[in-house]
Amino acid sequence: MRVLVCVKRVAMVGARIVLTADEKDVDVRQLGFTISPHEECAIEEAVRVVEQRGGVVTVLTLGPPEAADQLRDAASIGANRLVHLVSDGRDWDPIATAGAIVDAIRRHEAADGPYDLILLGNEAADTGDYQVGVRVAHALGRPCVIGVKNLVVGEETVVAKREFRGGDELYELAMPSVVAVKEGINLPRYPSLPGRVRANKMAIAETTLEWRQGPVRLERLRVPSEPRERAEILGTGVDAVAALVDLLEQWGVVA
Amino acid sequence: MSEAQFEPRGCVLCLVECDDDGIIDSSLRALSFARFLGESSNAALVAAMVGTISAPMLATLSSYGVGEGYELVVDGVDAYAPLAWARAIRQLSESLGAQTVVAGGTERGNEVMAYIGATTSRPMVANCLRASWLGATTVGLSRQRWAGSLIEDAVLEGVPALLTVAFDGVTAEPASTTVSTTVREFHFSPSEDDLNVKVTEWIGRGGGVALADARVVVGGGRGVGSAEGFGPLDELAGLLGAAVGVSRAVTSAGWRPHAQQVGQTGTRISPDLYLACGISGATQHLAGCRSAKHVVTINTDPDAPFLSRADYAVVGDVSVIIPALVDAIKARKSGYVGPA
Numbered sequence: 001m002r003v004l005v006c007v008k009r010v011a012m013v014g015a016r017i018v019l020t021a022d023e024k025d026v027d028v029r030q031l032g033f034t035i036s037p038h039e040e041c042a043i044e045e046a047v048r049v050v051e052q053r054g055g056v057v058t059v060l061t062l063g064p065p066e067a068a069d070q071l072r073d074a075a076s077i078g079a080n081r082l083v084h085l086v087s088d089g090r091d092w093d094p095i096a097t098a099g100a101i102v103d104a105i106r107r108h109e110a111a112d113g114p115y116d117l118i119l120l121g122n123e124a125a126d127t128g129d130y131q132v133g134v135r136v137a138h139a140l141g142r143p144c145v146i147g148v149k150n151l152v153v154g155e156e157t158v159v160a161k162r163e164f165r166g167g168d169e170l171y172e173l174a175m176p177s178v179v180a181v182k183e184g185i186n187l188p189r190y191p192s193l194p195g196r197v198r199a200n201k202m203a204i205a206e207t208t209l210e211w212r213q214g215p216v217r218l219e220r221l222r223v224p225s226e227p228r229e230r231a232e233i234l235g236t237g238v239d240a241v242a243a244l245v246d247l248l249e250q251w252g253v254v255a
Numbered sequence: 256m257s258e259a260q261f262e263p264r265g266c267v268l269c270l271v272e273c274d275d276d277g278i279i280d281s282s283l284r285a286l287s288f289a290r291f292l293g294e295s296s297n298a299a300l301v302a303a304m305v306g307t308i309s310a311p312m313l314a315t316l317s318s319y320g321v322g323e324g325y326e327l328v329v330d331g332v333d334a335y336a337p338l339a340w341a342r343a344i345r346q347l348s349e350s351l352g353a354q355t356v357v358a359g360g361t362e363r364g365n366e367v368m369a370y371i372g373a374t375t376s377r378p379m380v381a382n383c384l385r386a387s388w389l390g391a392t393t394v395g396l397s398r399q400r401w402a403g404s405l406i407e408d409a410v411l412e413g414v415p416a417l418l419t420v421a422f423d424g425v426t427a428e429p430a431s432t433t434v435s436t437t438v439r440e441f442h443f444s445p446s447e448d449d450l451n452v453k454v455t456e457w458i459g460r461g462g463g464v465a466l467a468d469a470r471v472v473v474g475g476g477r478g479v480g481s482a483e484g485f486g487p488l489d490e491l492a493g494l495l496g497a498a499v500g501v502s503r504a505v506t507s508a509g510w511r512p513h514a515q516q517v518g519q520t521g522t523r524i525s526p527d528l529y530l531a532c533g534i535s536g537a538t539q540h541l542a543g544c545r546s547a548k549h550v551v552t553i554n555t556d557p558d559a560p561f562l563s564r565a566d567y568a569v570v571g572d573v574s575v576i577i578p579a580l581v582d583a584i585k586a587r588k589s590g591y592v593g594p595a
Contacts, residue, residue: 015538015560017405026405037520037539095378123381125519127400130360130381130419131369138338138373143451146369147362149513162362163514165274166465169335170456183520184506184513215378219408221400227545231552231561231568238579240569244551245583247567251549253471253495253528254584 001055001153003046004108004115006101006132007039007074009067010125016223023220026126035070038121042181044188046119047078049153056080058108058115062100064089068204075199076191082204083108091127093214098135100209105140117158118178122147133180143173146180267293268348270340270358270367271304271316278304278315280468280525281359283427285420286319288385289357290430292394292418295387298354303327303347305340308438320430323437330444335363336453341370343443350441353415354388360419368419379417380409384424386416399424402519402542423525423546466515469498472526472547474517476502476540478533478555478573482510487577488532494584500524500544502534518543533573536561553577 011031018027035043046057058081059074061067071082085100092100109115120133130146137144150161150168153175160171160179173179191199234240234247248254269289271282286302293300302316303325316324327343329336344367348356356371358364360382372379384406386396394411399421466472473492475485485499492499500517501510517524519542529547533554534540541564544550552565553576562568569576 013401013404013538015536015541017401093378095372095376125401128382128402129379130365131372131379134337134366134369135373138370145452146366164362164457165279166468167457167459169454170458171452172455173452184516187507187509215412216380217410217412219395219410222406222408224403224406226564228550228564228566230563231550231565233557234551234567234569236569237571238575240571241576241579241583244567244569244580245587247549247551248495248528248584249587251528254587 001050001053001117002113002115003049003055003057004105004118005039005042005046005057005059005074005079006118006120006136007043007059007061007070008036008121008124008126009033009061009063009070010036019221019223023222024218025221033066033069035073036121036125037183038123038181040188041183041185042119042121043074043077043079044186045151045181046117048186049117051078053153058083060085060101060104062092062097062209063087071204072199072202073191075202076195077189078195082202084204084206086206086208088211090211092211093216094129094131094135096212096214098132098139101132101136102139104207105136114176116175117153118142118176120178120180122180122182133178137178140178142176142178144178144180145171145173148179148181149184151179151181151185265296265354266299266301266351267355267357268301268303268344268351268353269321270344270356270364271302272359272361272363273304273306273312277309277311279359279361280427281361281364281420281422283315283319284422284425285357285359285364286321287428288383288420288425289355290320292355292357292386292388296354299323301325301351301353303344303441305329305343313436313438317433317436318429320432320434321436322434323439325439325441328440328442330442332445332450332453334454336445336450337363337366338370338452339443339445339449341367341374342445342449343441345371345374346443347441348415355394355416355418358419360422364419368417372417377413377415377417378411379419380411381419382421382424383418384421386418402523402539403545404538404542423523464496464498466498466500466517466522466524469524469526471495471497471528472500472517472524472530472544473497474500474502474529474531474534474544475505475511475573476532476534477504477508478535479505479510480533480574484574485510487574487581491577491581491584494581494588497530500529502540503537531561531565532577534561535559536564
């Protein structure tokens with residue numbers, strides 16, 4: 001099995017996001033970075049598939065030079081090959097992102113044969129565009145399901161499950177296919193010390209790409225006003241219960 | 256599509272989803288958003304759904320200001336098939352000369368719109384809060400980033416604009432006047448490739464209130480202490496007809512399934528009441544419950560972040576307070592008002 005996982009480096013933002021002076025970006029100077037959460041699960045899923053079936057897990061990221069850290073994190077939990085599409089740090093729009101990923105996939109596949117499975121996160125934690133997986137799949141002419149929280153990889157097909165209005169719906173896709181997964185599909189493992197050591201020695205295949213303005217022009221970012229400021233304390237311990245029940249009655253929650 | 260084609264019959268086309276109870280909440284929000292957008296360019300509001308528009312659904316469409324409602328018939332397939340739906344909507348939008356296509360920010364809404372974007376090489380902008388036409392081919396819009404912790408104001412060029420609507424940032428609001436809605440059929444014949452992906456089976460979970468739709472949610476976090484600690488919360492949820500929601504710490508510890516996780520990477524909820532028990536209030540959790548109408552938190556720590564995002568707080572141990580709350584509610588329900 002040849003599995004490709006596409007991941008994005010995102011900031012770990014706190015309770016209140018701080019913006020840069022021009023209001024066009026998040027001020028990340030005080031922040032750490034991580035792999036976007038759905039994509040951590042995509043890596044874990046790929047590693048499990050290859051542990052069972054044999055094969056290679058390739059992890060690809062489009063991001064600034066520092067995103068090499070996230071590729072090494074992926075390697076430390078079992079990714080075998082690392083691919084870095086190096087950007088200048090500006091966000092790429094979803095069409096350009098999908099295009100860059102597709103170009104890379106075509107290069108890899110021309111050299112090494114097709115990826116049986118391409119995994120992405122359902123949406124990046126920061127921009128939340130919900131579409132790169134579909135665009136990649138469509139450009140490659142491969143079937144795709146998004147929002148997947150359970151995946152069973154067979155010989156020639158994958159069965160993907162996603163939540164739908166209180167139940168689950170199932171999709172069966174012929175491989176090669178593209179699946180965008182969500183947190184909950186698995187619980188990602190923690191890296192081992194030998195995994196870390198191995199990751200630090202691993203080569204990263206780098207290609208530098210030039211940013212292009214997309215069709216959506218960012219004017220400014222802003223932090224929304226929160227609907228609540230500070231809770232009114234009803235009381236401490238069981239003494240507060242009567243006041244709480246009064247509120248529940250007032251709101252019609254307790255008839 | 257050239258501008259000359261769209262200008263004479265410019266309209267906003269809104270994909271509507273439904274379930275056994277009628278048009279779903281996300282689609283009502285999308286219709287409200289689409290109507291506002293249409294008003295910015297004097298464009299008519301047109302809705303399309305796959306399947307039959309029932310009498311109650313028709314009444315809803317009329318009350319939301321929909322002049323025309325299309326029943327999409329995708330020949331040869333009953334199940335949801337994203338690419339076939341996308342091609343059907345695209346064909347309809349082209350025949351109408353739609354200037355905008357809108358869908359709710361559901362899994363299906365985002366997926367179908369992403370396919371329309373992919374097949375037309377057009378941008379698709381997800382999780383919009385509001386949008387208006389600034390010129391013949393220019394839309395000004397606001398959308399959520401970071402699950403609503405940040406808002407992006409942007410300008411989109413080109414026609415048609417493909418937009419999905421944030422689940423928890425737009426209110427479902429009927430139009431000021433009800434209109435008469437004409438129902439029409441639109442047939443689409445998919446190719447074999449359009450049906451490569453479709454739902455092959457649906458498994459109902461059965462029982463309990465669905466978290467995303469629940470009017471009351473009882474939330475539990477690390478402060479609940481253990482999987483067993485959820486017993487009283489389950490009992491309280493049963494009493495209130497509520498769904499149980501949990502924090503990421505709880506699913507990571509394996510106490511509860513991920514399907515119950517509230518937050519950016521779990522389910523985003525919009526209940527009348529969120530009673531959050533033993534949840535500190537991490538950013539990613541708060542992003543999932545921002546649009547709750549009332550929020551009460553029960554927490555041992557009066558300085559926990561959740562207290563700055565709640566209406567009311569009780570300071571104390573969940574394992575003591577919830578059983579007492581259950582007893583008090585049972586007593587009120589039985590008409591017993593407590594010792595004099």
